Amino acid sequence: MTLAERIQEKILLFDGAMGTMLQTAIPPGSPPELLNIKERDLIKGIHVQYLQAGCDIIETNTFGGSRIKLSAYGLGDLVQRINEEGAALAREVAQDKYVAGAIGPTGKFLEPWGELSFFEARDIFAEQAAALAAGGADCIIIETMTDLQEARAALLGAREATSLPIIAQMSFTPTGRTMGGTDPATAGWVLARMGAWAVGSNCGVGAEQMVGFIGQMADVPAYLSALPNAGMPRMEGGTTIYPETPEEMAGYVEDFLDLGINLLGSCCGSNPDHTRALKLALGDRRPVERRPRGGLVLTGMRSHAILAEELPVAVSELDGSLDRVDWQQLGEAMARTGHLALWDLRGNKGEWEGLIHAIDAFQMAGGSKLAVAASTPAYLAGALARYGGLALACWSKEWDGNPEDFLVQARRFGAGVLLPGGAGLERRVESCKQAGFARGDLAVLVREPVGLVYPLGA
Structure with a gap:
């Protein structure tokens, strides 16, 4: 046996x-x-x-x-x-x-x-x-x-x-x-x-x-x-x-x-x-039956949250010279909001180095709700590895042609998936399900009139 x-x-x-x-x-x-x-x-x-x-x-x-x-x-x-x-x-x-x-x-x-x-x-x-x-x-x-x-x-x-x-x-x-x-x-x-x-x-x-x-x-x-x-x-x-x-x-x-x-x-x-x-x-007793809690879980290294309702989003879309960014100050500010911190560095020349600095600063400041947008599966894997908790992998336009490679990396690190709202949502949900994600592992980002994240499994 x-x-x-x-x-x-x-x-x-x-x-x-x-x-x-x-x-x-x-x-x-x-x-x-x-x-x-x-x-x-x-x-x-x-x-x-x-x-x-x-x-x-x-x-x-x-x-x-x-x-x-x-x-x-x-x-x-x-x-x-x-x-x-x-x-x-x-x-x-x-x-x-x-x-x-x-x-x-x-x-x-x-x-x-x-x-x-x-x-x-x-x-x-x-x-x-x-x-x-x-x-x-x-x-x-x-x-x-x-x-x-x-x-x-x-x-x-x-x-x-x-x-x-x-x-x-x-x-x-x-x-x-x-x-x-x-x-x-x-x-x-x-x-x-x-x-x-x-x-x-x-x-x-x-x-x-x-x-x-x-x-x-x-x-x-x-x-x-x-x-x-x-x-x-x-x-x-x-x-x-x-x-x-x-x-x-x-x-x-x-x-x-x-x-x-x-x-x-x-x-x-x-x-x-x-x-x-x-x-x-x-003796030979059987365990007491438990009913584990469901829901979309986000964590840092020191705290966790189970999302059961909408969550405001704090977006950090960094433009210009990354050399002028105070990563510690930015990470602390994003952590203090209590909102979902969406790090989107895809358009920057120093994307990888900037993303690493951002993640380090955010988690050192005690942040626990993180979403990462990355332009390649390798960048996504590196970001999720560096972050010591459970994050959301943000589905961006780079995923549309070949989402499987991105979804594999999200699964490796226990991440949920943050999907863009609007046209194509159900198609993307189906791609996630085929990759092994449950509906409760997914959330939708609605940017208008204000940025909000809605857990699909709520």
Whole structure:
């Protein structure tokens, strides 16, 4: 039975922490992922302990298995082998259970906050995901992400490198936001619209707080996943202690069940005893049926909005020299309006550079409602990649001859489509439907007498 079939029948139980079990086994100056080659029996033994405790899914020992992470140890040339071996040895012991190929963050900041480009990160994650799939993983789990932009790059890379279901999880601080300022609902919508099979959270906090985070994701059209820590860590005698007992963690199972959780497990500080307690509390219960919310969703990296009625438009059609534009001031002004910011730079010589500056300024100012008009599919893809949320791709005259290439890029990044009103509207709606868009993913721009956007699915 496939994982997609099994999740229809019951709530699936993940294993617990790998790092906790390996603390005394990792040689100084060596990554834990190297044990997939050097100490295969040790890693298999940990998997077996979790399987015996009752879990349905075991994670591979590949959390830090990206080329960037392994290169820090001089092991960049072993990416394929370490990840493929990690999945293969888990597959050897899993039998009729499932293997999740684990992918963690690179530790680098993406542009514009760092030097790593979105597409470079995408390629890094695609390489790792492909190796995990080759080793026999049943799904990919992207976890402990604190930067929504990096999570998007990992999700796109895994999607384009494999056909496996993808679980995408963010790590939130006790404040209820990631270190980058993203709230759970915004993260859930972005990752679900970009194709995540399941969304959720791991690490960061214990079960009590994570219940609240998952509750904020409950409207999202994807399965829900939660892997809390064994409480909030504290230092005792120079050692990090996670205080939550297996019984205390299991005490929150009913709260997760009430939210419609589909995948449950544990993270840092946990061990097979936590898995055993969760299994006892879960049994073989089916998830509570949820009714995800529909509608056209727009987000930035820190907030989201579901459009249910008309929205005014603030249009930025830039003419003349882009060198004289104060992008920060313009971005802040557009964000403050609360209107849909339509960036239309198609007629300018410096279109690409200007668009990037505009998007950076807009999202740094906290903007969350963005539409982009671009003259080529490549420009559209670059703009949607740079923007860390869900935007609208604006159908312009350049689309009319060959809309499919533009629509493919909009779908890649979870964008909706903003259609011009008037003649040809139904033809354009039909083109969008053929490309996989629902009517609720579409909106219409009416410029006269004032600029307004109307969601078609309202």
